[in-house]
Amino acid sequence: MRIGVDDTDSPEGMCTTYLGMVLIKRLISAGFSIKDRMLVRLNPNVRYKTRGNAAICIEVEGRNARDAFEIACACVEELADFSCENTNPGVVVINKEISPEFYKKALRHFCTIEETEELLKKEGALFKGWKNKRGLIGATAAVSAAFPDHTYELLAYRNLRDHSERFVDRESVFIAEATTYPHTWDSVDIENDVVVCVPHTPDPVIFGIRGESPKWVDRARSVIISEEPVAEEVYRTNQGTDAHLTDGIIGEMLDGRSYRVWGSVSSLPATGRGGHVSFNIEDNKSSVRCMAYEPTKGFRNIIRHLIPGDWILAVGSFKGDSINLEKIYLDSLAKDTITKPPLCEKCKKRMTSAGTGKGWKCKKCSARAFEPEIETIQRTIQTGWYEVPPIARRHLSKPLVREIREMETPAVDSQNNTG
Numbered sequence: 001m002r003i004g005v006d007d008t009d010s011p012e013g014m015c016t017t018y019l020g021m022v023l024i025k026r027l028i029s030a031g032f033s034i035k036d037r038m039l040v041r042l043n044p045n046v047r048y049k050t051r052g053n054a055a056i057c058i059e060v061e062g063r064n065a066r067d068a069f070e071i072a073c074a075c076v077e078e079l080a081d082f083s084c085e086n087t088n089p090g091v092v093v094i095n096k097e098i099s100p101e102f103y104k105k106a107l108r109h110f111c112t113i114e115e116t117e118e119l120l121k122k123e124g125a126l127f128k129g130w131k132n133k134r135g136l137i138g139a140t141a142a143v144s145a146a147f148p149d150h151t152y153e154l155l156a157y158r159n160l161r162d163h164s165e166r167f168v169d170r171e172s173v174f175i176a177e178a179t180t181y182p183h184t185w186d187s188v189d190i191e192n193d194v195v196v197c198v199p200h201t202p203d204p205v206i207f208g209i210r211g212e213s214p215k216w217v218d219r220a221r222s223v224i225i226s227e228e229p230v231a232e233e234v235y236r237t238n239q240g241t242d243a244h245l246t247d248g249i250i251g252e253m254l255d256g257r258s259y260r261v262w263g264s265v266s267s268l269p270a271t272g273r274g275g276h277v278s279f280n281i282e283d284n285k286s287s288v289r290c291m292a293y294e295p296t297k298g299f300r301n302i303i304r305h306l307i308p309g310d311w312i313l314a315v316g317s318f319k320g321d322s323i324n325l326e327k328i329y330l331d332s333l334a335k336d337t338i339t340k341p342p343l344c345e346k347c348k349k350r351m352t353s354a355g356t357g358k359g360w361k362c363k364k365c366s367a368r369a370f371e372p373e374i375e376t377i378q379r380t381i382q383t384g385w386y387e388v389p390p391i392a393r394r395h396l397s398k399p400l401v402r403e404i405r406e407m408e409t410p411a412v413d414s415q416n417n418t419g
Contacts, residue, residue, distance in 0.1 A: 001065050001095035003027075003072050006055035006138025010084030015203040018157055020056040021233040023075045027060055030071055035059040039153060039235035040142040041395045042106045044244060045256040045317050048086055048134060051201065052395045055138035056235070057145060069093040069126040079160070082130070090135030094125040098144045106141035107244055108257060116140050149241040151402075154217040156206040156229040168198045168207055169225035176209070176223035182401040184211035184220045185240070189390040192297055196390045210239060212402075242398040245315065251286030253318040258396075261323065263288070265310040265334075269303050277303050278322070281314055289322045290314050296325070296388040305381040309334025326397045327387035336377040342369040 005023070008016045017039060024034055036059035046053050060068060072091045080089045102119060105111055113129075116136050120127045125143075129136040158166070173195050177187045187197040187209055197207045206226055211217040214234050221232070248259030263281030271277050275294035280287050292303045303325070306312070313329035341350045344362040351360035351369055359370035387393070387400045 001060055001068060001093060002143040003058045003060065003068055004055060004090075004092040004139035004142035005058075005072060005076065005135075006090050006142065007050075007087060007135030008076055008080035008089045009050050009203065010081040010087045011050060011201070012081065012084060013163070013202045013204075014079065014081045014160070015157075015205055016054060016056055017155055017233065017235065018160065018204045019075060019079050020058060020235075021155075021157060021231050022079065023072055024058060024233065025231075026071050026075060027058065027068065030063065030067065032060040032062040032068065035061060037233065037235045038142065038145060038147075039237035039239065040103070040138075040145045041238055041244075042138055042141055043108060043110065043256070043258075044394050044396060045258070045319060046110070050086070053138075054395070055135075055142040057142035065093050065095045065126055069128075073128055076130070080130070088129070088131040088134040090127070090129045090133060090137070090139040092120060092125050092127045092136065092139040092143050094120075094123060094143050096123070098123050100144050100146040103141045103145040106137060107238075108246055109254075110256065111137045111141070113137060145238070147236070147238050147241070147243075149243070150236050150238060151240045152211055152214055152217050152234055153237050153239060154209045154211075154214075154221050154232060154234045156208070156221070156226065156232045157204045158206050158227065159230055160204045162204070163202050166198060166206055167227040168195070170195055172223055172225040173197065173207070176220040179223055180211065180216055180220040182404075183213070183216035184209055185399050185401050186210055186390040186393060187220065191389055192391055194391050239395045240398050240402060241396065242315075244396045248318070250281065250283050250288045253288070253323075255319060256317070258317045258326075259315070259323065261288070261314050262331075263312065263314060265306045265308050265312060267308065269306055271300075271304070275300070279303065279306060281312065288318075290316075290325055291322045292325050292388075293392075296392045299325075299386065299388045299392070302381065302386045303328075305379075306330075307334055307336055325388070326394060327385060327400070329385050330381065330383045333379050333381070333383060336379055338375045338377060340373040340375060342371065342373050344369075 008019050038057040040055045042053045076089045081087050199205050209217045209220045244258045248261045266282040267280040269277050269279040277292040277300045292300045311332040314323050316324045316326040341360050344367050347364045351362050354361040385400050
């Protein structure tokens with residue numbers, strides 16, 4: 001059977017994965033056998049998310065669904081942060097497989113509480129929602145989740161009520177990354193000299209290590225020096241898989257969804273207030289603005305090297321009529337040219353304009369020319385993938401180290417997908 005839990009935390013504390021860790025221990029004590037632990041990230045654009053919009057699913061065997069349901073509900077009632085207005089927990093227990101279509105919708109679109117309860121009743125699940133019951137959406141998505149691709153995350157926890165400053169030895173995290181990369185990733189941001197895997201929010205997570213297998217996250221964890229955790233858990237997860245993305249077409253995207261969209265750069269990138277960089281891409285029908293925000297740091301410098309005519313795959317969330325970039329694939333480069341007045345062959349001086357539509361004229365010898373000199377500038381950017389740094393990466397976004405290791409190429413035909 002599968003047990004799904006969501007929406008138990010708040011900006012002031014708690015963490016749904018921590019509750020999952022406690023629940024796992026209680027289920028084992030009650031005689032259940034744990035078959036899987038899943039950390040299920042859902043649509044990152046959901047308005048009501050606390051941080052990363054994560055639910056958990058615990059797959060178990062033993063005893064019966066009613067016992068598992070009662071243990072899960074008791075755990076939520078003890079640990080969830082009910083004091084927060086936007087914390088609305090949900091628990092679902094089901095002892096059969098259900099279609100992953102609900103999970104896919106919660107991952108890439110939006111679901112309602114009404115359709116969630118209708119599905120749960122139809123499938124004969126045990127479920128309970130607290131307050132406005134919004135957590136039932138994530139809990140249902142969790143129990144219906146199927147991961148065509150997955151990664152792992154090791155989470156180390158301190159006491160739930162401990163809100164003191166965390167102790168994690170900074171140098172040891174950099175050593176852990178150097179020791180296990182590319183099998184683990186995003187523990188640190190080397191370019192920006194920042195530790196990424198240690199949260200700054202008042203929740204019980206000390207640090208989290210993401211990687212391709214339990215073996216590799218354990219190896220990285222063994223290098224890290226920190227305060228003594230009260231517990232650790234390794235979850236199988238859809239993080240780092242791009243599971244939230246769908247192939248889109250300019251002019252047909254829906255707000256709050258995440259896309260891969262081909263287009264030709266149609267405006268020079270411009271830096272606006274706050275350091276945000278914007279430019280437009282177009283197909284043969286429509287155009288859309290793309291944004292690289294200030295927190296993406298050096299990624300903006302890549303964007304600034306784009307010019308009209310470059311053919312790119314823009315990847316990110318469509319919000320407020322803009323694609324908020326997570327990465328781009330630069331497929332082909334336009335020629336960058338400068339137009340100059342022609343050089344007088346006799347005088348070796350630049351000619352000047354002879355008037356609109358009349359070409360150019362040498363001031364010294366009066367020689368005439370009707371074609372400008374066109375100089376091609378060597379581009380300083382190459383084709384290929386470019387991504388935001390770890391400090392700006394979303395949980396679901398697939399880091400390029402995974403793309404490179406798996407020798408993946410874009411999943412759509414770049415030259416024919418022009419709308």
